[in-house]
Amino acid sequence: MRKETKYVSYLDYEGQYKGIFGWIFSTDHKRLGLLYLYAIALFFFVGAILGLTMRVELATPGETIMKAQAYNGVFTVHGVIMIFMVVIPGLSAVFGNFFLPLMIGAKDVAFPKLNRLTWWILIAGSILAIASQFLREGPPDTGWTFYAPYSTKTGTSVIIATTAAFVLGFASILTGLNFIVTIHRLRAPGMKFFNMPLFPWALYAASWIQLLATPVVGITLVMLIFERLFGIGFFNPDLGGDPILFQHLFWIYSHPAVYIMILPAMGVITEVIPTFCQRRIYGYKAIAISSLAIAAVGFFVWGHHMYTSGMSEQARWFFSLLTFIVAVPSAIKVFNWIATMYRGSINLQAPFLYALFFIFLFIIGGTTGLILGAVAPNVQVHDTSFVVAHFHYIIFGGMGFAFFSGLHYWFPKMYGRMYNLKAANWGAIILFIGFNLLYFPQFIIGYQGMPRRYYDYLPQFQWAQTISLIGGIILFIGFFVMVGNLVRGAKKGAIAPANPWNGTTLEWTVPSPPPVENFDEDPIIKSDPYDYK
Amino acid sequence: MSEHTHHITPYKTLGIILVVLFFFTFLTIEITSIHLGALTVTVALLIAGVKGFLVLSYFMHLKHESLLLKILVAMVFVLFALIVLITFIDYAFR
Amino acid sequence: MFSNASNFVQGVDMAFAIIVGISLFFLITLTGTMIYFVVRYDHKKHPEARQIKDNKWMEATWITIPLILVLYMFYIGWEGFIPMRQAPKDAMQITAIGKMWKYEFQYEGNKVSDTLVIPINKAVKISLKSVDVLHGFSVPSFRIKEDMVPVKDNYTWFIPGELGDFDLFCTVYCGLNHAYMHSIVRVVPEDQFNEWVAYLPEKNADAENPGYKVMEKNGCFACHNTTGTRLVGPSFKGIYGRKIKVMTDGVARELIGDDSYVETSIYEPNKDISDGYPANIMQSYKNSINKEDMKLIQEYIKTLK
Amino acid sequence: MSQHENHAFEHRDDEAKKLGMWLFIFTELLLFGGLFLVYSIFRSQYPDSFHEGSLELSVTIGAINTIILLVSSASVAVALTAIQKNNTKLSMQMLLLTVFLAAAFLVNKYFEWGAKFHHGLYPGSELMQLLDRGHHLYFSLYFFMTGLHALHIIIGMILLLISYFKVKAGKVKMDDFMHLENAALYWHLVDLIWIFLFPLMYLIS
């Protein structure tokens, strides 16, 4: 073993285990962060391929490349993979693991071994989810929402898929638990809550949702499994159950879950913008508190997914009102981000470009969320491709672009090398164009009534489906530009300095890539995190 | 991050709390066997609430924990109560 | 400005237009500002960033204005919705039953139809029922949509204001042929409607058979009929005593139709799959058809020679 | 195992471990919370069936189990106090007592469930299918909730046994008792849930 005093990057460090085992048995939060990145990139690729298959199938009315049963399986598995395996663990597990300890001046998360276990749980859950594709019963065909009573009756492998979701939920809970304790216990001396950078703030808010909302869906899925196995009738009306209750329980988790996805994404954007404007963030406190506000109020708006389910009128207006209230803190963040650009010194590099695209796409996704949240328009667009467009804009356009932004922002820190800046910008632009072509038409046909989860459609919707397919292909090309550039950068890129973007948060004070122990001595914090002179 | 010293709960306190818990257990059984109509659930839940409070405060030492932890525990119960109440906005008015 | 297909179009489209308007305003101004800043404060032109302090009043403004706007948006959204739950007492009653994967409409006097024909300018209240899983009842042109939930009854109502055919979609995912669960709402002049109803046939003559009722309730006739023609699944006609080719665990075999075959077909439909039909289409009815009902079904199918 | 083990960094942080346990308890509370929500909805819809269903349960067995859990909760608290006062022997005795009480609870539960099974009343049985909707739901919830609770009892027993052996081996001691404290916290959670389950399942009028 080498001497401690010498700088050894976490990438080169040789512990007890060598080679690949040094990675998969590692408890180092940085190595785990990379492991999460590779796993999630793989899942994302699988999910994306399924997404494109759907687009090809929908290119013409009637059968194009697959049968209806196959299509139903594809959108279910696409949804399950994307939601439970990509976007919920995505940002917090990858960048949260890698940068949360660095940003608050800690040497690791509070429970490193639990952290390693969590990765394994995620992998186990993902294997189950993917296995559900290949079992004899055929892929689950319920949609990622698993609505009863169909899910209690269909002959496909719903049990495996729900078990997978349950296991993945467990991983999510443990990540949240680990982060909350880390933030409470391991902040560097002198760092108060309001001295923390805003990405940790966002993770903190999201972690509470992970911790408190996930168990509800966990127990719901277990009830569903038991219902199938033993004919216990909680949700199946034939046995006395109540299918609407299933929807309540499902959305009690799954609405807050959308904030698990977007809060860390907003956190990334909040880091990127001040760095590339060389300006302290505008409205630090407002942004920090709005994260908590979104998390708190977000718990009580779940019913907006159920306006047409026959809920009582009182519930409909209550949920609608709260849905609108929860939009305000998001708006506050957007205003503060843009205010931060005012009189900055803006350097238009890939991370910042992605952040700008994020803001644009997030406004579209968010404001179409407002349309969905208003009861009367919701009646028109509920369960149509308008909803599909809304959530792709806000998940993929929001969380996805924020992920890419973070990836380009922290890449030099993670790998100690630089990618080609020009190619990165081109990748971003191609993705942006493809993205809008792919999803914008879906808003229009959604308002005209094209239902979602439709294998086939009436000819009047054909034009939009064609544009979407073209967009999907452009998007796909964009991805190869982006990923290719990054992979090349990681292997052969120029050596990156410790602080390539002139950032002010703690992760930029250590060498790139960071040493095993992060900090030689505990940093002492006296001032606010975005202190540009 | 100073570690505050652990409070040690005396045996006697534990004993007293146990007896009080017994008492409340018998009280619920007695009260729910007389017919109070809709009130019964409320009373039974109130008593269970008191028992739960005692277990949390003394057996689980919450009384001597930091304010932060107390707030967090309270928050979880409030969250659950709100979720139930809000779900009933649907069921009660159908 | 708005179409007059139903009495709700105006409320819904109005709310939609206002929210889209506000959204576009923000989208355009915010994006515009952003682009302006990026161009104006590019580091080449503006190398030294100004560190600007937070301004409480600024923050307060952009908390208050969105708050007022969202409350307004909530209000118009709700306003457009209220009438949808206030069906007039004297509205014409029709029951719509959703079953895997078709609709059935019951008019007064036990008359049934699979298209929804209604007279123009008259309030219609539709009770929504489902016999198996969740279905949706959505007529985009009318701006109405409600779910059909088994056991729990739901409803919708409207006053059609234009003649013609309008698409009716199932919007809640309900299995294999969800995308084909489609029907037509035909709005006709009142006298034409009366004529049409008068000729509408009454329900099937078998309707009183207890076995038929069970099957009706469970929605079997969405995929099977009793006349010998093939629908999604094989016809019930003449199952008993016939030689039937099936696939069991991937192995082809032949058996004679009898009580136990019918029972397995209903409880474990994927066990013996009739030749020429795909697996996984029929779901198991183990939880919804008990032994007694099974007897009734068997008795009824026996009568179909 | 960990690459850090030989570094000074892995200092002990009892507060962190305790906070972690509490957070885990929160998730357990909401796990059962989901079930209590289902319970409250169905009970409000079928009050009579729930009442009649509860008459099938023996209040005596339920009450005895409540007492058992209360005593076990106290005994594990005593075990913790004892270790803090460096009374290892008492602590070990109390831990054993707690595990014994937990086992007694399970035995009781076994007989209670056994009687139901004997009458053909269990999830998926013919008898269950014949019940009306309210009764069916009541018994489904009964089996599901008490079953999940019993699972937690078993997990709690395992945790307590591990603590016992750690005390025995001297790994849990006067100035280092976090493992015992966390196991005790978990055990109290099991008690806490039963405190609500008992009146809601057995005492419905």
Ligand code: HEA
């Ligand atoms: C990351 C995930 C994410 C996020 C953050 C959101 C955010 C929001 N969502 Fe979305 N939503 C989903 C993911 C997400 N959603 C998914 C996956 C579904 C479908 C599930 C399924 O059925 O499969 C869905 C479905 C969905 C529905 C149900 C649709 C239906 O089935 O009928 C509704 C209805 O209210 C809704 C509303 C909202 C609202 C109001 C927000 C708000 O939080 C948005 C707030 C943001 C803004 C408002 C933009 C920024 C503000 C400004 C630029 C200023 C101008 C604004 C004002 C004046 C207020 N969403």
Ligand code: HEA
């Ligand atoms: C994160 C969430 C996410 C993402 C990113 C996507 C991405 C895509 N989705 Fe998504 N989709 C969902 C979540 C997501 N989806 C959900 C939850 C549903 C609802 C399911 C349900 O109804 O139950 C849904 C439903 C859904 C439908 C509707 C099905 C229906 O109702 O009939 C369609 C239709 O075309 C579709 C298409 C696509 C396409 C073409 C993409 C494309 O954008 C994909 C293009 C992407 C690529 C081509 C990327 C290739 C990747 C790489 C090269 C690796 C990247 C590497 C690194 C990051 C390092 N999706």
Ligand code: CUA
């Ligand atoms: Cu019926 Cu979808």
Ligand SMILES: [Cu+2]
């Ligand atoms: Cu939502």
